[in-house]
Amino acid sequence: MTRNVETPVGTITPKRGAYLTLAVIALVFPFTAGDFLLFLAASILALGLYGAAFDLLYGYTGLLSFGHAVFFGVGAYAATFAITDYGQGVFVGLLAGFVATALVAIGLGLIAIRVSSHGFVIVTILIALIANLAAVSLTSITGGTDGLSVTIPEIALPGLGEFSMFDPMFRYFFTLAVVVVSLLVMYRLVNSQVGLVFRMIRDNEQRARMLGYNVTTYKLIAFSASGAFAGLAGVLSTYITGFVSASEFSLIVSGDAIIYTLVGGRATLIGAIFGAVLIEGASNYVSELTEAYPLIIGGLLLVVVLFEPEGLAGIVDRVRDRLRDAGGTGSDAAADDLGAEANPQEADR
Amino acid sequence: MGLDILAVAFIVVIVGGLGSLRGVLIASLIYALVENVSTIVVTPVEARILTLVLMIAFVLVRPDGIFEEGAV
Numbered sequence: 160m161t162r163n164v165e166t167p168v169g170t171i172t173p174k175r176g177a178y179l180t181l182a183v184i185a186l187v188f189p190f191t192a193g194d195f196l197l198f199l200a201a202s203i204l205a206l207g208l209y210g211a212a213f214d215l216l217y218g219y220t221g222l223l224s225f226g227h228a229v230f231f232g233v234g235a236y237a238a239t240f241a242i243t244d245y246g247q248g249v250f251v252g253l254l255a256g257f258v259a260t261a262l263v264a265i266g267l268g269l270i271a272i273r274v275s276s277h278g279f280v281i282v283t284i285l286i287a288l289i290a291n292l293a294a295v296s297l298t299s300i301t302g303g304t305d306g307l308s309v310t311i312p313e314i315a316l317p318g319l320g321e322f323s324m325f326d327p328m329f330r331y332f333f334t335l336a337v338v339v340v341s342l343l344v345m346y347r348l349v350n351s352q353v354g355l356v357f358r359m360i361r362d363n364e365q366r367a368r369m370l371g372y373n374v375t376t377y378k379l380i381a382f383s384a385s386g387a388f389a390g391l392a393g394v395l396s397t398y399i400t401g402f403v404s405a406s407e408f409s410l411i412v413s414g415d416a417i418i419y420t421l422v423g424g425r426a427t428l429i430g431a432i433f434g435a436v437l438i439e440g441a442s443n444y445v446s447e448l449t450e451a452y453p454l455i456i457g458g459l460l461l462v463v464v465l466f467e468p469e470g471l472a473g474i475v476d477r478v479r480d481r482l483r484d485a486g487g488t489g490s491d492a493a494a495d496d497l498g499a500e501a502n503p504q505e506a507d508r
Numbered sequence: 509m510g511l512d513i514l515a516v517a518f519i520v521v522i523v524g525g526l527g528s529l530r531g532v533l534i535a536s537l538i539y540a541l542v543e544n545v546s547t548i549v550v551t552p553v554e555a556r557i558l559t560l561v562l563m564i565a566f567v568l569v570r571p572d573g574i575f576e577e578g579a580v
Contacts, residue, residue, distance in 0.1 A: 270564065278571045281522040284515055285560045285567075292560075296553040410511050 173479070189331050197327040198399065201334040203439045205395035208338045210419030210431030211345060212388035217417070218426030219349050220381040221361030226267065226283035227389050228412035229290045234260045234390025235397040235407050236301065239309050249314050249324070253337065253394050260390025261383050268382035272375055275364075287410055294405035306404025309397060324398055334395055338432075341388050345428055348384060357381050358426075389416070422463050424472025433471045437463075523566045525573015534574055539563065 164171040171179065189197055213227050237259035238252035247255070271282040294301045301307070311324040314333075322329045348354055356377050359367045368374050397403045406412075415438075416431075423434025441459055446452040467473050520539055524532030543559040550558065570576060 270568070274567055274571045277522050277526065278567050281519060282564055282567055285519065285564050288515060289557050289560045292553055292557050410515060414511075 173482075177475075185335060189328055194327045197331045199439070199443055201327075201331045201399045202396065203435050204331075204334045204338045204432070205392050205399060206415065206419065206439060207432030207435035208341055208395065209389050209392035210416050210423065210435050211342060211428045212385050212392060213416035214420045214423075214425065214428055214431045215345050215349065215388065216381050216385035217420060218428070219354060219357040219361060220378060222272075222378060222382065223280050223417075224271075224283045224382070224385075225280060225410065225413045225417075226271070226287040226290075227386070227416045228287050228408050228410065229267070230260045230264060230386040230389035231393040231396075231412055231416075232290065232294060232405075232407035233263050234393030235403045236393075237390070238394040238397055239307060239403045242309055242312065243307070248312055249398065252398075253391065256390045256394035257387050260393070261387035263390075264383040264386025265379065267386075268379045272378045272382060283413075284410070287408070287413055291405070291408040291410065294408045301405050302403075304405050306402055306406075308402050311398055311401055324401070330399060334399065337391065337395055341391055342428060342432075345384075345388060349428070353377065353380060418460065420470075422460065422470055424470030427470070427472040430470050430472035437471065519560075519563055523563050523574065525570075525575060528573050528575055531574040535566075 163173075164176070188200070192200065209227070209231055212230075213224070216222050216224055216227075234256035238256040241247040241252045241255040242249075267283075267286055271279055271286065274282060295303055297303075298305075314322045314324075316322060322333075324330050324333070349357065356367065356372055359370075359372070360374055360377060364374060367377075393407060396407075418438060419431045419434035421434070422437060423430030423432065438456065438460075442452055442456050445455045449455070463470070469476065516539070520536045521532055523539070524530075524535035539559060542562060543555050546555040546558055566574070
């Protein structure tokens with residue numbers, strides 16, 4: 160028995176089918192949604208990218224960083240300064256955010272990676288607290304918690320004309336494009352040789368060191384790549400809201416990345432996007448009903464973590480296994496397993 | 509109180525050394541004294557930053573706690 164579907168353009172395996180469905184939803188949904196929903200969807204996508212960037216570090220290298228708010232904030236401010244102070248365009252802003260955060264991440268990584276496990280967690284918390292205090296108090300530069308508003312310049316796409324970030328539809332698709340490209344780059348990274356070393360460090364750092372890998376360098380690569388993409392997410396969130404403030408640096412923002420990753424599923428990258436959709440979507444709808452919405456969101460988090468410790472992506476795996484046991488001959492099992500990298504069950508041990 | 513007090517507690521426990529009561533006691537005294545006494549010379553925010561930087565230095569130099577006697 161096979162669940163593959165033959166089409167003129169290629170074979171659709173269940174895995175490809177799932178991605179195809181997601182792509183169709185992402186492309187069709189905006190035409191059915193209102194302006195606010197488009198704004199919400201774009202913000203969720205940016206936060207999802209932020210979660211996925213965190214997952215690149217935590218899921219694949221096993222380093223629990225509480226300092227990702229720093230990268231989110233640095234990215235947001237780098238783009239803001241590139242646009243307001245240097246009169247650059249949107250794409251230069253993205254690049255500035257990406258490069259600035261990568262550099263900051265390398266610098267901070269050189270401090271934080273020297274210590275292991277608890278030390279790393281605490282050093283990243285300390286760095287996040289320091290950055291937050293500095294950003295809040297340097298009101299002349301950052302605008303403090305009152306923030307700065309940014310006028311995002313129009314984008315001229317060759318052959319397509321001028322677009323403005325104030326157009327909700329364009330804003331959504333711009334965010335979607337950046338997020339998809341970033342996810343593809345991150346997938347490429349974690350499925351490369353370097354990504355294999357990341358996973359080896361997570362599973363057995365001692366062994367990686369014994370085999371002659373320079374663990375510190377690989378951790379630094381993971382840390383800076385993760386930071387750079389988190390910075391990109393910060394840039395996107397600034398573009399979406401047209402606003403940036405020192406509260407981007409607060410410790411709770413670091414917590415958000417951890418929540419998205421854990422709810423969505425560790426070491427899956429795309430899981431963090433599902434996590435962001437669930438948490439942010441739920442808090443948007445529940446906050447319309449009651450003021451005490453954090454209570455309900457907290458309950459939701461507890462339920463997910465208690466009943467599905469592998470996150471939402473774990474549910475997908477479980478359903479797939481159930482289907483396979485029920486009747487599949489496992490003809491495409493090998494193909495699926497190649498793609499389903501780092502099965503979380505074996506990853507955590 | 510929120511996240512602030514939680515973060516401070518966590519910092520003090522790690523700097524003092526997990527499982528080392530003596531270390532945590534000393535670390536909490538250092539943390540609180542440095543932060544409050546230094547406000548004589550610098551602004552409160554700078555005092556906070558100074559304390560946190562000092563804690564980073566502690567973790568880097570003594571990752572296993574002040575007395576290096578932690579259970580972990």
